[in-house]
Amino acid sequence: MRAQGIYLNVSSRNDDLPQLIEEYSEQFNLSKANTIAEILRAFPKPLAYNHRVLEQENRPFGRLFSNAV
Template identity: 80%
Template structure:
């Protein structure tokens, strides 16, 4: 059985990514592959959280100015 692999080709405009992955790997104490996997798994949760926060802020902002006019 052969090992499966995914390779990331980084363009010049994203040349900071290898260093960022290395930094997060050290911070999380994970391999580079596990670090990328953690980030990808956390991304949908981050986006959902961002939408909830924006909704909450928008509702608060609406209440703040509901008596205006």
Template identity: 80%
Template sequence: MRKQGIWLNISSRNDDLSQLIEEYSEQFNLSKADTVAEILRAYPKLLAYKHRVMEQESRSFGRIFSNAV
């Protein structure tokens, strides 16, 4: 049985990504494939966190200027 694989082709305009993956894989002490998998798994959590922070900032911004009129 053959292993399935996904190839990541990085264009020349994004050539810094290969260096970033290398740095993160050393930092996480993981293979490059596992590093990319960890980043992809963390991405939805990052988006949810960003959304919560933006909502909190919007609420606090509204409180600051609610008495301005």
């Protein structure tokens, strides 16, 4: 049985990512793989929040104010 692996290839435009991963890894006291997993698991929460904010910003004013004519 082979071990499964995921490899992260970082382009030159994102050359700061390995250092960021290292810093978060030390801060969370996790391995690099577990640090990436924690970040990915947390990602949907801010994404959903941003979606709700954008929906509210795009509503017509009549719906925001119930007494609007």
